[in-house]
Amino acid sequence: MTTNAPPPRSRTQRRADTLERFRSDVDLWVASADEMGNAYLVPLSFVWEGAALTIATPRSSRTARNLLRAGEARVALGTTRDVVIVEGSVEELPIGADPQLEDAHAAATGFDPRTLTDEYVYLRIAPRTIRAWREANELEGRLLMRDGRWLD
Amino acid sequence: MTTNAPPPRSRTQRRADTLERFRSDVDLWVASADEMGNAYLVPLSFVWEGAALTIATPRSSRTARNLLRAGEARVALGTTRDVVIVEGSVEELPIGADPQLEDAHAAATGFDPRTLTDEYVYLRIAPRTIRAWREANELEGRLLMRDGRWLD
Numbered sequence: 001m002t003t004n005a006p007p008p009r010s011r012t013q014r015r016a017d018t019l020e021r022f023r024s025d026v027d028l029w030v031a032s033a034d035e036m037g038n039a040y041l042v043p044l045s046f047v048w049e050g051a052a053l054t055i056a057t058p059r060s061s062r063t064a065r066n067l068l069r070a071g072e073a074r075v076a077l078g079t080t081r082d083v084v085i086v087e088g089s090v091e092e093l094p095i096g097a098d099p100q101l102e103d104a105h106a107a108a109t110g111f112d113p114r115t116l117t118d119e120y121v122y123l124r125i126a127p128r129t130i131r132a133w134r135e136a137n138e139l140e141g142r143l144l145m146r147d148g149r150w151l152d
Numbered sequence: 153m154t155t156n157a158p159p160p161r162s163r164t165q166r167r168a169d170t171l172e173r174f175r176s177d178v179d180l181w182v183a184s185a186d187e188m189g190n191a192y193l194v195p196l197s198f199v200w201e202g203a204a205l206t207i208a209t210p211r212s213s214r215t216a217r218n219l220l221r222a223g224e225a226r227v228a229l230g231t232t233r234d235v236v237i238v239e240g241s242v243e244e245l246p247i248g249a250d251p252q253l254e255d256a257h258a259a260a261t262g263f264d265p266r267t268l269t270d271e272y273v274y275l276r277i278a279p280r281t282i283r284a285w286r287e288a289n290e291l292e293g294r295l296l297m298r299d300g301r302w303l304d
Contacts, residue, residue: 026232027233028232029181029193029228029232031183031191031192031193032191033189034189036189037185037218037221037222038185038224039185039191039222039224039225040183041181041226042237043228043232043235070189070191072191074192075193076193079231080179080180080195081179085193085194
């Protein structure tokens with residue numbers, strides 16, 4: 001909460017910056033929880049193909065089990081002072097169901113779950129809500145997408 | 153998961169790097185969940201005083217309610233390619249109970265909950281488990297603290 005932060009970005013600028021992160025960033029933070037309310041948090045690589053953030057993780061991992069149970073994810077991109085928070089539904093994509101997306105995932109993340117011994121699951125997170133802010137002066141106006149629609 | 157990552161750091165080096173983050177970083181990522189298993193994730197500022205990471209957040213916030221309910225936190229420092237993950241118990245510190253820590257918190261974070269209109273709560277997260285890694289080749293050996301004790 002610095003007091004000498006640059007002026008807050010417009011919503012248009014934040015949307016452009018957010019889409020640039022979706023296209024260029026390799027990793028995001030995934031929060032999840034089990035049915036007992038135990039929270040979990042890990043960084044994972046992702047690919048954005050224009051409509052959803054797709055991650056892949058072992059089916060037996062806590063993240064996969066938690067997200068498949070909840071059907072919902074809250075993920076963060078960027079840094080603590082240049083945050084994009086995405087909430088959205090989680091859909092499982094069976095291996096082999098979308099070779100084009102799976103190729104794009106391998107290219108973006110540097111690993112290919114189709115070649116690994118462990119059973120992996122692709123999880124497609126379709127943004128329903130997106131918020132983006134840098135410093136405290138950007139908390140106002142941080143909501144960029146609601147109910148899956150960009151504001152404005 | 154790059155293949156040209158530097159050699160993995162020793163445990164001693166990771167511990168030193170982790171403590172440096174505790175002392176120098178301003179923010180961390182806090183994952184939490186409610187009793188229905190809905191996960192939440194936000195960046196918050198913190199201070200480290202040698203034994204615990206102390207954050208402050210409005211008592212009515214989702215993070216405060218979730219952490220006070222669970223009595224446990226999982227937080228991350230750093231970036232997705234230079235991660236420190238801390239799990240630990242959460243203890244509430246009533247405002248005014250530890251003026252020295254509250255002063256240190258204000259100095260480290262740049263805001264002072266004691267001066268704000270909203271009711272804030274200080275939450276002290278005492279590490280029980282610490283893991284630190286950069287690239288995939290550091291996943292092995294990432295456990296640095298178990299049951300509150302540094303390994304080695």
